[in-house]
Amino acid sequence: MKQKPIYGVMAEFETPEQVLEAARRTRDAGYRSIDAFSPIPVEGLAEAVGFDWTALPIFVFLGGLFGGCTGFGMCWYANVISFPLNVGGKPYNSWPMWIPITFELTILGASLTAVLGMLALNGLPTPYHPTFNVPRFAMASTDRFFLCIKAKDKKFDLAQAKAFLEGLHPHGVYEIED
Amino acid sequence: MDSEGSRNIAGVTEPEPIIGPGHTFETVTDKISSIVLRGGTTPGWVFGFLIAFSLLMLLNLVVTLLMIKGVGIWGIRVPTAWGFAIVNFVWWIGIGHAGTLISAILLLLHQKWRTSINRFAEAMTIFAVMCAGMFPLLHMGRPWLFFYLMPYPNPMWMWPQFRSPLVWDVFAVSTYFTVSLLFWFVGLIPDLATLRDRAKSKAAKIIYGMLSMGWRGSAVHWSRYETASLLLAGLATPLVVSVHTVVSFDFTIGIIPGWHTTIFPPYFVAGAIYSGFAMVLTLAIPIRKYYHLEDLVTMRHLETMAKVMLATGLIVAYGYAIEAFMAYYSGDANERYMMWNRIHGPYRGLYFMLIACNIVIPQSLWSRRVRRSIPMLFFVSLVVNTGMWLERFVIVVISLSRDFIPSSWAVYLPTKWDWATYLGTFGLFFTLFYLFIRFLPMISIVEVRSLVHETSEEKPHS
Numbered sequence: 262m263k264q265k266p267i268y269g270v271m272a273e274f275e276t277p278e279q280v281l282e283a284a285r286r287t288r289d290a291g292y293r294s295i296d297a298f299s300p301i302p303v304e305g306l307a308e309a310v311g312f313d314w315t316a317l318p319i320f321v322f323l324g325g326l327f328g329g330c331t332g333f334g335m336c337w338y339a340n341v342i343s344f345p346l347n348v349g350g351k352p353y354n355s356w357p358m359w360i361p362i363t364f365e366l367t368i369l370g371a372s373l374t375a376v377l378g379m380l381a382l383n384g385l386p387t388p389y390h391p392t393f394n395v396p397r398f399a400m401a402s403t404d405r406f407f408l409c410i411k412a413k414d415k416k417f418d419l420a421q422a423k424a425f426l427e428g429l430h431p432h433g434v435y436e437i438e439d
Numbered sequence: 440m441d442s443e444g445s446r447n448i449a450g451v452t453e454p455e456p457i458i459g460p461g462h463t464f465e466t467v468t469d470k471i472s473s474i475v476l477r478g479g480t481t482p483g484w485v486f487g488f489l490i491a492f493s494l495l496m497l498l499n500l501v502v503t504l505l506m507i508k509g510v511g512i513w514g515i516r517v518p519t520a521w522g523f524a525i526v527n528f529v530w531w532i533g534i535g536h537a538g539t540l541i542s543a544i545l546l547l548l549h550q551k552w553r554t555s556i557n558r559f560a561e562a563m564t565i566f567a568v569m570c571a572g573m574f575p576l577l578h579m580g581r582p583w584l585f586f587y588l589m590p591y592p593n594p595m596w597m598w599p600q601f602r603s604p605l606v607w608d609v610f611a612v613s614t615y616f617t618v619s620l621l622f623w624f625v626g627l628i629p630d631l632a633t634l635r636d637r638a639k640s641k642a643a644k645i646i647y648g649m650l651s652m653g654w655r656g657s658a659v660h661w662s663r664y665e666t667a668s669l670l671l672a673g674l675a676t677p678l679v680v681s682v683h684t685v686v687s688f689d690f691t692i693g694i695i696p697g698w699h700t701t702i703f704p705p706y707f708v709a710g711a712i713y714s715g716f717a718m719v720l721t722l723a724i725p726i727r728k729y730y731h732l733e734d735l736v737t738m739r740h741l742e743t744m745a746k747v748m749l750a751t752g753l754i755v756a757y758g759y760a761i762e763a764f765m766a767y768y769s770g771d772a773n774e775r776y777m778m779w780n781r782i783h784g785p786y787r788g789l790y791f792m793l794i795a796c797n798i799v800i801p802q803s804l805w806s807r808r809v810r811r812s813i814p815m816l817f818f819v820s821l822v823v824n825t826g827m828w829l830e831r832f833v834i835v836v837i838s839l840s841r842d843f844i845p846s847s848w849a850v851y852l853p854t855k856w857d858w859a860t861y862l863g864t865f866g867l868f869f870t871l872f873y874l875f876i877r878f879l880p881m882i883s884i885v886e887v888r889s890l891v892h893e894t895s896e897e898k899p900h901s
Contacts, residue, residue, distance in 0.1 A: 277892065284658075297658040300464060300633075301889045307662035317666050325674075332610075335590055339598035361607040361685055365614040368678045372618045372671055376625055379667035380652070383660045385628075387653030399636040401656050402629070404464030404888075 268391035268439040269294075269411040270422045271398070272431035277303040280406035283429040284309035287408065290425060294414035298392070298407040320378045321371050328370020332363035395435045409437065457552050458890060459734025467735070467887045471880050472630075472637050474730055480877065483729060488873040494866025501859045502577065510580050512856040519839045519851035524578035526831040527861050529686055530714070531571035531868075532612065533707075533827060536679055537715025538564025539619055542626070543675035546668075551893070552743055554886035555735045559726070559875070560719050561623045566871040567718070568616045570864040575608070577860070604688035611685040618678055622671050625664070628654050629885045683711040690834065696777040697838035700765060706758030710827060713751040713797075716744050717823035724817045726876065735882055742810045748823060749804040755830075756798045773843055785850050786837050789829050796826025 274280040277299060284297050284306060295310050297303075336359035340346070345353045380386070392398050392409065401407050408431075410422045419436070426434045458467075504512055515522040538561040545553040576582045588609045590599055599606045631651035638644045654660070687707035690698040720741065727736040766778035781790045800822045803809045810816065841848045875881065 298656045299658065299661065300468075300629075300656060301885055301892060302661040302665050303658065306658040310658050312659045312662055315663050315666055317663055318670065321670050336601040339590070339601060344596070344598055355602065358602040361604075361681070361688070362601060362610045364681060365607075365610040365678075365685075368674050368681075369614045369617060372621055372674050375667045375670045375674070376621045379625070379663050382663055383657075385652045385654065385660075386649075387655075390653055390655060392655055398655075402633040402636045402654075403468045 266439040267412050267419060268394075268437040269409050269414075269417075270419065270426055271392070271395055271407050271409040271435045271437055272426040272429060273397055273400070273433045273435070274406040274408065274431050275404075277301070277306070277406060279431075280408055281306055281309055283408050283426075283431070286429060287410065287425070291416050292410050292414050292422075292425075294411040294417070296409050296411070298398070298401045298409070300402055300404060300406075303406075315382065317375070317378050317382060321375045324374025324378070325367045325371030329363050329367035331370070332366030333359050336362055391437050391439050394438045397433065397435060405432070412439075455737065455739040456894065457737065457739060458555070458887065458894070459737065462734070462887075462891050464888050464891060467891055468633060468637075468884055470732075470735070471882050471884050471887070472634055474876070475634060475878060475880055476638055476643065478730070484873065484877060488870065488877075491866055491869035491873055494862055495870045496866070497859055498863025498866050501856055501863050504856065505577055505860075506582070510578065512854065513860070514852050514854045514857055516849060516851065518842055518847050518849060519836055521578075521835050521839060522851055523853050523857040523861060524574045525689075526828065526835050527864065528571050528574035528578075529707075529831045529835075530828045531567045531574070531864065532686060533683065533711035533714045533831075534718045534824075535564040535567035535571060535615075535619075535715065536683060536708075536711035537719050538562070538567075539615075539622065539675050539679045540712055540715065541719070542622060543672040543679065546672045547676060551890060552740055554890050555732075555737075555882050556719060556723060556740055556744075557886070558623075558626065558883045559722065559881045560715075561619065561626070562872065562875045562879075562881070563718060563722060564619050564715075565616070565623060566868045566875075568612065568619065569871070570868050572612055572616065573864060573867075574860075575605075604685065604692045607685045608689060611682045615678060615682045618671070618675055622675055625668060625671065626883055627879065628652065628664075629656065630880045630883060632656070633884050634880065680708055683708045695838045695842055696771070696773040697762075697766070697781075697834065700762065702758055702761050702765070706755065706761075709751045709754035709758065710830060713748060713755055714824060714827035716748045716751070717820040717827070720744055720748070720816060720820035721824060722872070724813060724820070726881070730876075730881075732882070735887065738811060741813070741816055745804050745810040745816055745819075748819075749801060752797060752801045752804075752823070759794070759798065776841070777838060780841050781833060781837050784837065784841065786833065786840075790833055790837070793826055793829040793833055796822045796829060800826075 272283065274283060280297055280299065281303060284295065287295050288309060288311060293311060297306050297310050299306065333356075337354060337356075340355070341353045347353075392407075397405070398407065408426070408429075410417060410426065412419075414422075423434055423436070501512075513522055513524065515524070538557070541553050541560045542557040545557075576585050579585065588599055588606065599609075628651055631647050632654040635644060635647040635651050638647055684704040684707065687703040691700060691703045693699065723736055723741070723744075727733055763778055766774040769775075781787070801819055803815070804819060808815075809819070836851050840851050
């Protein structure tokens with residue numbers, strides 16, 4: 262029988278504190294390609310698996326800037342360049358009147374970037390992901406916490422990684438088929 | 440409003456817990472998701488849904504008639520060209536303010552009690568904004584030309600009038616709707632993943648699976664997710680304030696007596712929050728009873744919402760007082776007449792009902808007994824909803840029906856089709872709401888789980 266390729270190994274824990282501790286120890290042991298899964302956001306867990314920063318706030322700022330410039334630019338272009346209309350000698354570029362639209366489009370641009378940027382950076386939607394091949398992984402959205410060492414890690418060796426995870430006293434250790 | 444307040448101020452009692460005792464991740468997940476996955480279609484749900492759906496069909500009928508015959512079927516006549524349509528628009532959009540306020544501002548202020556109510560308050564917001572948005576479109580007379588409001592390249596070489604608050608409204612309301620929807624959906628993603636993993640039927644697995652987009656709770660994903668949620672909350676907070684401000688500009692930029700005043704923006708925003716919280720209470724009280732959610736939506740939630748209502752109600756009362764004072768103090772004959780007309784004119788009954796509903800009766804919330812009595816609280820919430828509707832009627836109709844030239848004065852009376860349109864939007868609202876509580880988790884499972892975790896950390900040995 263042909264051996265199925267392996268995505269990694271996964272250990273199951275019962276509390277956020279356990280998985281946090283396990284993630285730190287795994288990283289200390291030299292594994293770099295690791296990830297943790299939890300039903301609630303766990304403070305410090307992303308840092309423990311080696312995630313340090315996200316460019317999302319920068320994108321959101323740029324999105325807001327783009328929205329605001331679009332709003333102001335549109336009002337200005339319509340009333341100064343495209344269709345100037347002299348009403349009682351009032352200035353064409355009556356900028357205080359552009360503020361509400363500028364503001365609304367700033368918020369719209371930033372919010373759309375925040376949501377779409379978050380999804381894009383997270384690689385969502387993901388129609389298929391190997392972790393779902395582990396039956397117990399369904400519990401990751403209820404009350405169990407998982408730590409995964411991926412096969413692409415330079416230090417990865419199936420037997421060693423399994424033994425290492427066993428040493429962290431998890432509830433169970435599973436192989437993930439790719 | 441302070442979550443720790445009762446401990447500090449009263450000095451005698453510990454604050455009540457935000458969720459009932461004995462809950463674990465498993466129990467809260469099961470409790471909320473089973474309403475969707477196993478609670479099924481109960482007779483009570485079907486009964487309520489059918490009533491709502493009949494009203495939605497009434498809306499269908501009215502809109503069809505309106506398309507055929509035009510806005511003449513409504514009671515709007517010059518000088519009162521803004522009748523029920525604008526009253527209902529402002530009322531619905533006001534209701535739509537509580538959801539984003541609860542989920543954005545209270546998130547930034549770390550008010551933990553918001554977790555059990557934010558999901559359905561946000562749903563309420565979205566559905567209320569949908570109802571609100573219908574009215575200006577129908578009121579245009581030719582709703583099929585609504586796209587004239589959008590800046591798009593057109594053969595007439597025309598732009599919308601960007602100096603008009605009515606165009607600002609288009610941008611404000613559509614942005615508000617989009618951002619509220621995004622915020623709501625982002626909050627739903629992890630819960631949809633929970634439903635996907637717990638669903639038994641193939642169809643449910645596929646649908647929730649597609650909606651949850653492959654969410655698997657990765658720590659890195661959570662980190663970006665939380666960054667995005669915080670940014671959205673920060674963006675939504677000024678947005679909430681701006682939307683009703685822009686709605687109030689529809690009035691204040693006009694020169695009609697009673698409209699041309701600088702207090703409108705803050706007083707409209709306070710009124711919106713007031714009516715929004717009243718509506719959250721009106722919806723939360725029956726739902727928690729019917730679905731036995733008393734240990735998630737606790738007495739403490741209801742009491743806190745009552746306090747928010749009391750506080751915003753006082754701001755609204757201050758607004759009324761300043762309105763009357765400025766009418767007097769301006770020395771302007773038309774402004775003074777407007778105020779006299781409110782108290783003595785043909786609509787005086789509504790004005791006094793407004794004062795009773797929005798100022799007098801809600802003062803009962805000072806009493807702890809009233810705040811903790813569910814029937815009383817439900818009654819006050821209905822009274823405030825009515826009062827806020829009357830407020831918009833008083834502002835729109837009384838000012839318009841008697842403006843500067845007595846020869847053009849006329850009494851405005853709504854027709855049966857006005858009432859039918861209004862009732863019809865209740866149909867739309869409640870149909871959507873019934874579908875929401877049947878098919879989506881009405882309380883944020885993830886946030887309640889986090890709350891369980893935090894409360895167990897605070898008292899590790901109990």
